[in-house]
Amino acid sequence: MNALSIRNLRKTYNNGFEALKGINLEVEAGDFFALLGPNGAGKSTAIGIISSLINETSGSVSIFGHDLKTDRSKAKSCLGLVPQEVNFNQFDTVRSIVLNQAGYYGTPRKLALQRTEQCLKQMDLWDKRDTVSRRLSGGMKRRVMIARAMVHAPKLLILDEPTAGVDIEIRRSMWKMMQDVNQQGTTIILTTHYLEEAESLCRNIAIIDQGQIVENSDMASLLARLHVDHFVLDLAGPVATAPVIAGYQIERIGDKALNVAVPKEIGLNQLFSQLSAHNIKVISMKNKSNRLEQLFMDLIDSKPAEER
Amino acid sequence: MNYFIAFRTLVTKETFRFIRIWPQTLLPPAITTALYFLIFGKLIGDRIGTISGATYMDYIVPGIILMSVISHSYANVVSSFYSTKFQRNIEELLVAPVPNWVILFGYVSGGIIRGLLVGIVVALIALFFADIAVNNALITVTIAILTATLFSLAGFINAVLAESFDDISIIPNFVLTPLSYLGGVFYSVSMLPGVWQTISMGNPILYMINAFRYGLIGVTDIDIQLAFIITGGFIVTLTLFSLFLLHKGIGIKN
Numbered sequence: 001m002n003a004l005s006i007r008n009l010r011k012t013y014n015n016g017f018e019a020l021k022g023i024n025l026e027v028e029a030g031d032f033f034a035l036l037g038p039n040g041a042g043k044s045t046a047i048g049i050i051s052s053l054i055n056e057t058s059g060s061v062s063i064f065g066h067d068l069k070t071d072r073s074k075a076k077s078c079l080g081l082v083p084q085e086v087n088f089n090q091f092d093t094v095r096s097i098v099l100n101q102a103g104y105y106g107t108p109r110k111l112a113l114q115r116t117e118q119c120l121k122q123m124d125l126w127d128k129r130d131t132v133s134r135r136l137s138g139g140m141k142r143r144v145m146i147a148r149a150m151v152h153a154p155k156l157l158i159l160d161e162p163t164a165g166v167d168i169e170i171r172r173s174m175w176k177m178m179q180d181v182n183q184q185g186t187t188i189i190l191t192t193h194y195l196e197e198a199e200s201l202c203r204n205i206a207i208i209d210q211g212q213i214v215e216n217s218d219m220a221s222l223l224a225r226l227h228v229d230h231f232v233l234d235l236a237g238p239v240a241t242a243p244v245i246a247g248y249q250i251e252r253i254g255d256k257a258l259n260v261a262v263p264k265e266i267g268l269n270q271l272f273s274q275l276s277a278h279n280i281k282v283i284s285m286k287n288k289s290n291r292l293e294q295l296f297m298d299l300i301d302s303k304p305a306e307e308r
Numbered sequence: 309m310n311y312f313i314a315f316r317t318l319v320t321k322e323t324f325r326f327i328r329i330w331p332q333t334l335l336p337p338a339i340t341t342a343l344y345f346l347i348f349g350k351l352i353g354d355r356i357g358t359i360s361g362a363t364y365m366d367y368i369v370p371g372i373i374l375m376s377v378i379s380h381s382y383a384n385v386v387s388s389f390y391s392t393k394f395q396r397n398i399e400e401l402l403v404a405p406v407p408n409w410v411i412l413f414g415y416v417s418g419g420i421i422r423g424l425l426v427g428i429v430v431a432l433i434a435l436f437f438a439d440i441a442v443n444n445a446l447i448t449v450t451i452a453i454l455t456a457t458l459f460s461l462a463g464f465i466n467a468v469l470a471e472s473f474d475d476i477s478i479i480p481n482f483v484l485t486p487l488s489y490l491g492g493v494f495y496s497v498s499m500l501p502g503v504w505q506t507i508s509m510g511n512p513i514l515y516m517i518n519a520f521r522y523g524l525i526g527v528t529d530i531d532i533q534l535a536f537i538i539t540g541g542f543i544v545t546l547t548l549f550s551l552f553l554l555h556k557g558i559g560i561k562n
Contacts, residue, residue, distance in 0.1 A: 051399075051402075051403050052402055052403060053399055053402055053403065053561060054561055055557050055561055072405065073309050073405040073407075074309075074405075076403065076404060076405035077309060077405050079403070081399075081403050083396075083399065085396070087395065087396040087397050087399050087400070088395075088397050088400065089392075089395060089397050090395065096321075100317055100321055100400070101400055101404065103313055103314060103316070103317025103318075104314050104317060104318075104400060104401060104404035104405075104406050105309075105314070105404050105405065106309045106310035106311065106313045106314055106405070107313065108310070108313065109313075148400075152404075
């Protein structure tokens with residue numbers, strides 16, 4: 001069964017801006033799905049419509065088989081949303097924010113208390129349960145929103161840039177949490193600008209640009225399309241010019257640094273032996289850019305500038 | 309989906325919200341109305357004499373109580389719902405499977421509860437100044453609840469349509485307060501010249517205050533049945549309009 005099914009979804013705002021131009025999307029139950037796109041591409045509009053925060057112009061959305069128009073209550077019961085920006089009452093305590101949300105989903109009080117405790121403990125927020133939410137750090141506020149979204153045990157969880165602006169330690173712990181939630185059977189749709197995050201976590205991916213889905217496939221086959229990897233080599237000694245080695249594009253980017261484009265069919269072994277032959281000693285190397293980032297830029301840039 | 313749980317959650321949240329800040333919500337009307345009773349009822353009222361057989365103090369008590377109910381039921385919903393919109397925590401309700409009527413009646417119930425609590429506080433203060441024996445408890449309680457309902461609905465609509473904090477203060481300052489004062493709180497409409505009497509009859513607050521006054525002290529300028537019909541008619545109209553706004557998502561979606 002599909003966790004989410006979108007058919008020919010269109011949205012034109014009152015000012016005439018066409019944010020979605022008839023998108024179709026299927027997300028399988030249990031998936032960890034990435035929805036990516038540049039700013040203004042239509043991601044937030046799509047998520048807004050799925051979560052009933054924005055009215056669609058036309059098209060349909062169904063969540064676990066429940067149509068959002070005709071079977072609204074059941075469709076909404078399956079969904080949890082972690083929005084991009086903090087949107088809880090900053091004067092409420094952490095516990096009341098989560099507990100009230102359980103109430104809005106019709107969860108009986110006793111069960112709501114149990115789930116609130118469970119979610120706050122899972123988010124490592126139990127010690128902060130009686131703290132007024134405005135006193136929390138940015139990372140904690142994000143975790144409150146995740147706990148709030150999970151308190152009614154949704155089958156589909158949408159996380160809209162959940163790690164934006166949080167430090168690397170919290171981000172890693174949130175990755176772990178998202179993976180745990182997904183492994184427990186919850187379908188996750190993730191939007192993020194950190195493409196390494198999508199690459200690490202997600203099995204399937206859709207890229208949206210200018211209101212249209214420009215790519216929709218599994219992560220592995222998308223990454224397999226990348227024919228060239230870019231590496232930065234740190235050298236032991238300075239080089240005056242970039243060496244010329246057949247099959248590789250090499251560029252000098254500093255006294256002791258080279259940028260090398262490595263075709264996948266040739267690989268790295270030949271590169272190192274040739275560099276040794278040129279008396280160039282490599283100390284370390286790193287990927288110049290994230291692989292998904294490279295593909296993302298290729299897909300987005302493939303549109304003519306005047307269309308963008 | 310158990311809608312009653314969602315409704316109860318919303319009402320509880322709304323009630324605790326204004327109780328938590330009681331120095332801002334419950335204390336000021338007690339002080340303000342005590343001053344009304346002291347200045348208008350005691351100091352000036354002794355020189356006015358009686359209206360329709362009631363002392364001036366007894367005559368103004370029902371109007372002042374209901375004026376407090378009106379302003380506080382309105383203020384509760386307009387400020388609470390607009391803040392919810394402004395901070396975007398309305399999204400908590402829109403994402404959840406909460407029907408529009410539960411959202412509406414949840415907020416309106418919060419307004420009713422605050423309006424009636426303030427009414428009780430003001431009535432208790434009034435007991436220090438006037439000796440009031442309730443003429444008809446059913447009419448008194450019913451019209452108080454209906455009035456609180458009507459102005460909670462009005463506050464809700466104001467909050468939905470408001471785009472700034474200025475928008476939520478314009479109606480209370482420039483419409484609600486003048487209409488309340490001109491609704492016969494401090495005088496009988498029969499004391500006005502003919503044309504002003506006719507104009508006053510177009511003020512719905514006049515009917516509610518007179519019905520409440522009849523319930524408390526048995527004095528009225530208007531037909532009580534008409535007061536109930538007008539109040540009920542407004543409630544039905546505003547309820548339907550509020551549900552229409554929520555259904556269309558006007559002011560809260562997109």
